Amino acid sequence: MPTLVMKFGGTSVANLDRIRRAAKRIGVEVAKGYDVIVIVSAMAGKTNELVGWVDEISPLYDAREYDAVVSSGENVTAGLMALTLQEMDVPARSWQGWQVPLLTNGAHSSARIQEIPIANLNRKFEQGMKVAVVAGFQGLSPEGRITTLGRGGSDTTAVAFAAAFGAERCDIYTDVDGVYTADPRICSKARKLDRISFEEMLELASLGAKVLQTRSVELAMRYKVKLRVLSSFEEQSDTAGTLVVDEEEIMESNVVSGVAHSRDEAKMTAVSVADRPGIAAIIFTALSDAGVNVDMIVQNISDEGRTDMTFSCPTDQVGRAEKALLAVKDSGALNFSELVADTDVCKVSVVGIGMRSQSGVAAKMFKVLSDEGINIKVITTSEIKISVLVDRKYMELAVQALHDAFELERVA
Amino acid sequence: MPTLVMKFGGTSVANLDRIRRAAKRIGVEVAKGYDVIVIVSAMAGKTNELVGWVDEISPLYDAREYDAVVSSGENVTAGLMALTLQEMDVPARSWQGWQVPLLTNGAHSSARIQEIPIANLNRKFEQGMKVAVVAGFQGLSPEGRITTLGRGGSDTTAVAFAAAFGAERCDIYTDVDGVYTADPRICSKARKLDRISFEEMLELASLGAKVLQTRSVELAMRYKVKLRVLSSFEEQSDTAGTLVVDEEEIMESNVVSGVAHSRDEAKMTAVSVADRPGIAAIIFTALSDAGVNVDMIVQNISDEGRTDMTFSCPTDQVGRAEKALLAVKDSGALNFSELVADTDVCKVSVVGIGMRSQSGVAAKMFKVLSDEGINIKVITTSEIKISVLVDRKYMELAVQALHDAFELERVA
Incomplete structure (x- = not known):
């Protein structure tokens, strides 16, 4: 059977x-x-x-x-x-x-x-x-x-x-009845995806689309388990929900599959730290030991042997992060002039396996945000994802503008 | 240890x-x-x-x-x-x-x-x-x-x-803080027992003093496990509660250790059944198959080959008992003129290992009840227990009178 x-x-x-x-x-x-x-x-x-x-x-x-x-x-x-x-x-x-x-x-x-x-x-x-x-x-x-x-x-x-x-x-x-191109609560044009690749699902899961636990997607990817996410409150049908499958099983797709967001992000900057090997290790070991989940990391260009180290973490971990870094400063292992926390930011990301074969996605994303007057504070990228930190008040606007620009309401 | x-x-x-x-x-x-x-x-x-x-x-x-x-x-x-x-x-x-x-x-x-x-x-x-x-x-x-x-x-x-x-x-x-000579809620003179024998505890448990499960007392008796019943709401002390022990460990005791009662008893009589071997087996097999917990059984003296069969069971099983017996009557295996149910009775019992060595307990019990004008409907006895069914309205009176008569408020 x-x-x-x-x-x-x-x-x-x-x-x-x-x-x-x-x-x-x-x-x-x-x-x-x-x-x-x-x-x-x-x-x-x-x-x-x-x-x-x-x-x-x-x-x-x-x-x-x-x-x-x-x-x-x-x-x-x-x-x-x-x-x-x-x-x-x-x-x-x-x-x-x-x-x-x-x-x-x-x-x-x-x-x-x-x-x-x-x-x-x-x-x-x-x-x-x-x-x-x-x-x-x-x-x-x-x-x-x-x-x-x-x-x-x-x-x-x-x-x-x-x-x-x-x-x-x-x-x-x-x-929920499946995985969407964006959160339907903030983007009315969001469309349910019939299929999505494991890789995209992993990025979405870790970006705050809480449909599936990251670990279960990793496991499914490793053992090629065909996953389907669907609602127990909807009528039953064979095409209900979203299938999470191997990349090869997705015939054609948009370059970008979805726009994700994460509201409770904070941006912290240790201003004017020494720009020498080992400093980053000291900072992020201290944060890790304190249980701070650091997400994005950016290091500015060095100026006279000093640099600024910026990272993002969940808003509710800011206090813990400050305590950990001040303790390291007190111990003498690290020096910085100032610790600046911006707790009023959010993260917006575009995700899609199509990015691997198509260039210009980042440029398009930055232009869309710029056209809306949204200033980008931090950028990180992976092979199939581009994430930016922006002021929280722009979150809905950014998601909607990107959803429109990448035409996600249209089936590929 | x-x-x-x-x-x-x-x-x-x-x-x-x-x-x-x-x-x-x-x-x-x-x-x-x-x-x-x-x-x-x-x-x-x-x-x-x-x-x-x-x-x-x-x-x-x-x-x-x-x-x-x-x-x-x-x-x-x-x-x-x-x-x-x-x-x-x-x-x-x-x-x-x-x-x-x-x-x-x-x-x-x-x-x-x-x-x-x-x-x-x-x-x-x-x-x-x-x-x-x-x-x-x-x-x-x-x-x-x-x-x-x-x-x-x-x-x-x-x-x-x-x-x-x-x-x-x-x-x-x-x-509860132990085993009492009677239920303190209906007999103000009831006294907590410091010790009681397994045999007495077994009789009390099966008589409705719901302090310990019958089965646990049987098991304790078989393996000589010294049991103590005590309240988790009273102050802690080494003499708290009641010890349930082997008979030999009880030095001296009253002839009667306690008066128990059981409120929800019913008395049923199958009137004029044939007085021949096998009839009792038919009746009580049918009741047992129907899940009726028959307690006391009394068979009247035979009169012209017919007799009355009386038994007691919990009040809420009367309907089931009637149904079972009428079914056997319909099947032709049993005949009776009438089925009489008295659901307004209760059971009162005196229990004590002293009865083994001292006679006259039953006679005294019956006299006490008679002096109070309480009519006894059914009697059963075991080696260390005498139980009677009486009208429910006399329950408190019977318990109190017996408690007084056997001087249970006094320590032996």
Whole structure:
């Protein structure tokens, strides 16, 4: 039998009605002849309740106990989903992580999947089970304790199962109906993409389009798992959602596939640091040790042996970054005249695998922004992405102007 | 190190404050030098929420999935308790049933414990763990699935651990401060017992004094586990609560230890059934098949080959009992002229191991009730118990009169 993996997030299983709705979708795939592996999240809100309790007991908790507690929400959903399917005469059973087993390393709360032996599930499929409902987000450590995979870990669970079982496809049911050329809330012309490449999806995921966890896309790309993102609240159809596939499976595409934005960015500049080898390492090691997620980095041209070092990070990490850099300054390892934080910026990016073969995208992007009177503060590029920091008040304008200029409302 | 088992019920771990309170008590025992095995229930209300969901999905649910769902509440408490203990610098970790493992048979939802291998916990105790927090109520089936032990199963879990680890004592923390000579809510003179024998506790448990699950008392009796029932809401002391011990450990006692009552009893009579061998078997097999919990049985003297068969059962099972008996009548296997149900009765019992060696208890009981003008409808006796059915309106009066007559307010 061909295998299909279907993953339902927290809002898709938030109550018994939604579980029933999801079960009906599963039933449709079973009727088509698939052996189905269903990955479920905890009912919406449940994991936050558990995390809240742990945080209240202990700010510096034992991650092994944290994992044992917070993984329980998925177990509940798995059992309830199996019961709902049985009620519809679909032979189903629930599997907790340790029962599969989904083997991980011992890095509690952010464990990495090491292996998913397929024998246990396959034996049950051979005995007539049609649906294995697997509790997402959790695994078993080498010490026999429960691990969790970190936030969004159920997406990763789903892709890992699809890879292990050679599934025909991995359908991620969520509360949005696919991946868009831009956020429809700020760009009315945004269009749902039928297909997108793994590489583009990765850039979009890391740019703040929170449809899929970055890690799950990486895993899907590595194991060539065909991913589909679709809404559990829309009518079912074979062309619903967005397929995330290998680049070769996308016949023709726009040069630019989408415009992404990220609102809560801050730009920080250490003014007049010594321009000599090792200084950048000192700065970014200190920031990394302090848990600051540095995104863009720009170093200005040197002037009399001094330079300015500029970087961006999430707005809520500015305080931490300042503290870390002032500490390094106090230690004498680093000197700067001033630390300037601009917390009123945002990041706007254009993404597209077409950029690899077509030049002039950057020039066009800068001209579009310039024509709108938007000043660019920082620029970074990758092979398939160009990102700029601009004042936050221009965010909507920038996204809309770029969407128009690259004609993203038109199907390629 | 000597081992102590401490069990905390749902109200004793209903929120983080109560978990903290319980953890403090555990800390006191650890400070005395015990290795402690803590058995926890789900936070009050959690299991009912889970059971409600399962019932809503499917009235005839798969018990294996039911068990997987409803066992999750205990896992949460176990993790939270371990974290709370760690926060107090007590080396603790949580154990789910499958991790111990607590091995059961495959009778889902009412599984029997088969074995508790002690190696895993003992290895951790040797490595410095002071408290093993075990999720109660759950185990592992031979097929590797989660089982539950039935309602009150956490008491049974606690006693089984105490037996397996040769614990010095098994303390059951609950919301009452011990076993009383009568229910203090209806008998103001009721006195807390410092000690009671297993046999008496068993009779009281089955008579409706819901302090301990019958099964856990049976298990404690078989393995000579010293049980203590005490309140988690009272101040801690070594003489708190009631010790349930072997008969030999009770030096001297009243002839009667307690007066128990059970409110929701019904008396049913099948009038004029044939008085021949096999008729009782037909009646009580039919009732048993219908899930009616028959308690007392009385057969009247035969009159011209016909007799009346009277029995008692819980009030809410009367309808089921009537349906079952009418069905047998319709099938022709049984005949009776009439089925009379009296749903306005209650059961009052006196219990005491002293009855074994002292006669006249029954006579005294009947005289006391007669003096109060209370008519006895049905009588049953065991070696250490006499029970009567009386009209419900006399319940408080009967309990108080018997408590006075047997001088239960006085310490033996």
